[in-house]
Amino acid sequence: MSEIKKETLTEEQLRERIEHRDEYSNKDKLKMAKVWWREQKPEDRVKNTDEVPFRLSELEAQAEAVRCMDCIKKNCVAGCPVAIDVPAMLRLVGEGDFRGAVRKMKETNVLPAITGRVCPQETQCQAVCLMSKAHKSTDEAVSIGKVEAFLADWERENGVEIPECAPPTGKQVAVIGGGPAGLTCAADLARLGHGVTILEAFHKLGGVLVYGIPEFRLPKKIVEAEIGILGEMGVKFEPNVVVGQTVTIDELLEEEGYDAVFVATGAGLPWFMDLPGEDLNNVYSANEYLTRANLMNAYKYGTEADTPIADSKRLAVIGGGNVAMDSARTAIRLGVPEVWLIYRRTEAEMPARLEEIHHAKEEGVKLHLLTSPVEYTGNDNGFVKSMKLQRMELGEPDASGRRRPVPIEGAIEEFDVDTVVVSIGNGANPLIPRTTPGLDTNQRKGTIVVDFERFMTSRPAVFAGGDIVVGASTVIMAMGHGRTAAASIHQYLQDGEWAGNGQAN
Amino acid sequence: MAKILKKKTIADKITWYELDAPRIARKRKPGQFVIVRPCEGGERIPLTIADADPEKGSITLVVQEVGKTTAYMGRELEEGGDMLDVVGPLGTATHIPDTPGRILAIAGGLGIAPLYPILKGFKEKGHEVTVILGARSKDLFIMRDMTATLVDKLLICTDDGSEGYHGLVTEVEKQLLESGEKFDEIIAIGPAIMMKFCVETARPFGVPITVSLNTIMIDGTGMCGGCRVQYGGGDKFVCVDGPEFDGYQVNFDRMMQRQAAYVGQEKKAYHDYLCRLEAKAQQIEATEREEAVS
Numbered sequence: 001m002s003e004i005k006k007e008t009l010t011e012e013q014l015r016e017r018i019e020h021r022d023e024y025s026n027k028d029k030l031k032m033a034k035v036w037w038r039e040q041k042p043e044d045r046v047k048n049t050d051e052v053p054f055r056l057s058e059l060e061a062q063a064e065a066v067r068c069m070d071c072i073k074k075n076c077v078a079g080c081p082v083a084i085d086v087p088a089m090l091r092l093v094g095e096g097d098f099r100g101a102v103r104k105m106k107e108t109n110v111l112p113a114i115t116g117r118v119c120p121q122e123t124q125c126q127a128v129c130l131m132s133k134a135h136k137s138t139d140e141a142v143s144i145g146k147v148e149a150f151l152a153d154w155e156r157e158n159g160v161e162i163p164e165c166a167p168p169t170g171k172q173v174a175v176i177g178g179g180p181a182g183l184t185c186a187a188d189l190a191r192l193g194h195g196v197t198i199l200e201a202f203h204k205l206g207g208v209l210v211y212g213i214p215e216f217r218l219p220k221k222i223v224e225a226e227i228g229i230l231g232e233m234g235v236k237f238e239p240n241v242v243v244g245q246t247v248t249i250d251e252l253l254e255e256e257g258y259d260a261v262f263v264a265t266g267a268g269l270p271w272f273m274d275l276p277g278e279d280l281n282n283v284y285s286a287n288e289y290l291t292r293a294n295l296m297n298a299y300k301y302g303t304e305a306d307t308p309i310a311d312s313k314r315l316a317v318i319g320g321g322n323v324a325m326d327s328a329r330t331a332i333r334l335g336v337p338e339v340w341l342i343y344r345r346t347e348a349e350m351p352a353r354l355e356e357i358h359h360a361k362e363e364g365v366k367l368h369l370l371t372s373p374v375e376y377t378g379n380d381n382g383f384v385k386s387m388k389l390q391r392m393e394l395g396e397p398d399a400s401g402r403r404r405p406v407p408i409e410g411a412i413e414e415f416d417v418d419t420v421v422v423s424i425g426n427g428a429n430p431l432i433p434r435t436t437p438g439l440d441t442n443q444r445k446g447t448i449v450v451d452f453e454r455f456m457t458s459r460p461a462v463f464a465g466g467d468i469v470v471g472a473s474t475v476i477m478a479m480g481h482g483r484t485a486a487a488s489i490h491q492y493l494q495d496g497e498w499a500g501n502g503q504a505n
Numbered sequence: 506m507a508k509i510l511k512k513k514t515i516a517d518k519i520t521w522y523e524l525d526a527p528r529i530a531r532k533r534k535p536g537q538f539v540i541v542r543p544c545e546g547g548e549r550i551p552l553t554i555a556d557a558d559p560e561k562g563s564i565t566l567v568v569q570e571v572g573k574t575t576a577y578m579g580r581e582l583e584e585g586g587d588m589l590d591v592v593g594p595l596g597t598a599t600h601i602p603d604t605p606g607r608i609l610a611i612a613g614g615l616g617i618a619p620l621y622p623i624l625k626g627f628k629e630k631g632h633e634v635t636v637i638l639g640a641r642s643k644d645l646f647i648m649r650d651m652t653a654t655l656v657d658k659l660l661i662c663t664d665d666g667s668e669g670y671h672g673l674v675t676e677v678e679k680q681l682l683e684s685g686e687k688f689d690e691i692i693a694i695g696p697a698i699m700m701k702f703c704v705e706t707a708r709p710f711g712v713p714i715t716v717s718l719n720t721i722m723i724d725g726t727g728m729c730g731g732c733r734v735q736y737g738g739g740d741k742f743v744c745v746d747g748p749e750f751d752g753y754q755v756n757f758d759r760m761m762q763r764q765a766a767y768v769g770q771e772k773k774a775y776h777d778y779l780c781r782l783e784a785k786a787q788q789i790e791a792t793e794r795e796e797a798v799s
């Protein structure tokens with residue numbers, strides 16, 4: 001990413017482009033320079049937890065929106081899991097009608113401040129943008145995500161319109177889990193006039209948005225503001241309720257008077273590798289490391305927060321996905337002098353977003369590739385002090401199309417560490433299936449089985465969506481499920497018909 | 506948020522809380538726990554539910570001051586005030602067989618608080634229960650009378666010999682087992698080191714022994730893995746797989762090391778907190794003195 005030229009346009013150039021916006025042909029637009037956003041310098045941002053990119057200014061957003069060719073194909077709409085009418089939204093931005101653009105965007109996306117920041121646009125809307133195709137580079141796509149975040153922030157600062165809700169239907173829905181799937185479903189149901197209560201296990205709503213994704217990628221006050229809007233729409237919140245323990249789904253339906261339940265409990269079961277020494281002190285799951293740092297604010301330990309985190313000198317993150325990048329970059333901001341990423345393939349196969357890998361490297365995270373831990377050893381007090389790494393080479397491509405790592409026999413190296421963050425993925429949490437008789441799960445993955453049209457489970461009146469039905473996925477996918485499920489729940493509440501389910505996913 | 510209905514000090518640095526938590530009170534079973542976060546910025550800590558009144562909708566917690574969080578609770582939370590967050594009941598319930606048997610329960614120090622609801626559960630199903638209760642000194646026993654009236658036999662021992670048997674609970678355990686008394690199950694709850702030796706004492710006699718583990722936790726729902734312990738051939742998550750386990754399978758040495766993972770930071774936080782409280786108290790005193798003079 002650092003190779004591309006990121007020209008910045010002068011204010012005059014921006015104004016000129018905006019002024020003549022109706023005069024450009026598509027050919028002109030293809031030659032038009034992209035409006036690059038600015039970023040905090042690596043040496044500054046490692047010392048704070050502020051966002052890395054600066055927000056686009058009004059002029060920048062407008063000028064970037066003008067680049068949209070408003071093509072007939074509208075690939076971007078199909079590329080968006082919630083099908084935002086992107087060209088219409090960009091047209092309004094180009095005209096400077098931010099309020100109109102916000103309304104357009106919010107027709108299908110209830111959490112744009114969040115998705116604008118955390119969606120992998122380069123594999124979704126921006127990947128299929130005609131600009132990307134014409135230039136053969138997704139870097140050249142219209143910055144749909146940055147414009148989206150701009151719009152959402154603009155709205156927050158210029159007065160949020162609370163969506164109107166239909167008159168109360170008298171029906172009550174329990175949404176289990178306050179992550180993106182649950183929040184989206186709750187918002188849509190409230191708009192349709194249903195009474196909605198979100199039951200959340202943690203003391204705070206937001207799911208991965210508050211405990212996983214770090215502040216420097218998604219400021220928590222933005223998440224709080226979005227959740228606040230749901231409150232104003234009449235959605236009730238019950239934190240500190242672990243469904244399956246505090247109350248079961250059967251009790252919600254039979255005793256507490258709910259007419260339907262939406263299960264959106266996410267993929268909160270950390271995978272470990274079952275290696276000797278994996279239970280040593282300072283060997284964390286990414287979930288634990290990130291929860292301590294984000295939700296519990298461990299980086300303010302001793303002043304404003306009481307939850308400690310390892311005081312590390314040499315930390316290794318195991319994995320190459322987004323969660324691994326978040327863990328490594330969090331460690332950097334916690335002041336860990338040496339942070340390593342241990343990954344079993346090469347950089348090219350890393351599943352993380354390019355932007356995240358790039359940011360991580362800029363911030364000083366070092367990569368140690370083609371290696372995978374096989375054992376951890378500890379000191380006399382049970383703290384991890386080193387690990388044995390198996391060296392790998394790349395073999396044939398596997399099912400994912402990426403080349404498979406193959407151990408090189410006998411090639412074992414010793415690697416000193418005082419902290420390890422295991423970030424190899426998450427599975428579905430079994431708490432709800434275990435306590436809900438008749439709720440079918442996928443035998444292998446533990447995910448709840450639904451049909452992907454109406455998101456109905458094998459239990460009447462029980463719907464499910466988000467990571468709990470697919471395994472770890474994305475925020476926008478979870479939101480898409482929440483939205484479709486809300487429509488399906490609405491229909492069920494009206495006609496009472498249960499299509500039934502139970503086939504394997 | 507849970508209202509603090511009652512709060513009293515029942516021994517040195519040990520506080521008894523009755524919290525308004527109707528859902529938990531209705532649902533909880535012996536052996537289960539809650540996680541509390543006392544204030545904004547506070548830490549989430551697991552605490553066993555010592556008792557519950559489903560009709561009144563209240564639960565009882567017995568908490569010993571061991572660090573900053575518990576010190577804050579004991580010193581700054583007030584009756585009539587609120588506990589910011591309480592979530593539960595968490596963990597699995599104690600397995601109490603329907604056919605009555607003979608149970609030996611061993612509690613060290615504060616261990617009687619988590620043990621008490623379990624004993625009640627066993628008694629309700631008609632089991633014959635013998636309890637060994639140990640403490641450093643006779644003034645440190647808590648919940649002793651209520652235990653005595655509940656169970657069939659109560660054996661007291663103290664480290665300093667101020668009451669009952671002069672010595673450790675494991676010595677009494679050993680004497681009982683050697684004397685040929687037959688028990689269907691032993692339950693030991695207390696400091697990890699005590700549970701470890703209760704297990705070692707029971708081992709030659711082959712009596713099944715259950716222990717209740719108190720590891721560091723965050724979510725309590727199986728999401729972080731911070732509570733894991735080495736158990737048999739693999740790892741278990743105490744918050745969802747436990748807190749009770751077959752004592753013979755637990756690696757207590759590793760568990761104790763994990764409990765001490767943040768000991769340095771915790772000691773400092775506790776010390777700093779006490780200093781701040783002291784300073785605050787002195788300041789209040791000084792202003793009061795000034796006001797009295799003027």
Ligand SMILES: Cc1cc2nc3c(=O)[nH]c(=O)nc-3n(C[C@H](O)[C@H](O)[C@H](O)COP(=O)(O)OP(=O)(O)OC[C@H]3O[C@@H](n4cnc5c(N)ncnc54)[C@H](O)[C@@H]3O)c2cc1C
Nearest residue numbers: 177179180181201207208212243266466467473474475478
């Ligand atoms: C560190 C990290 C970074 C990520 N970064 C990105 C990114 O940049 N972009 C992206 O698109 N995706 C990202 N993801 C993935 C994305 O966050 C998830 O796909 C998405 O949050 C799933 O939403 P959800 O609503 O299904 O579940 P979650 O967000 O997991 O929410 C589930 C909620 O349910 C609660 N819950 C669980 N069990 C119970 C219960 N029994 N009772 C009550 N409540 C319960 C949980 O506490 C949680 O609040 C990331 C994930 C992680 C872990």
Ligand code: FES
Nearest residue numbers: 725727729730744
């Ligand atoms: S406390 Fe997090 S998994 Fe047990």
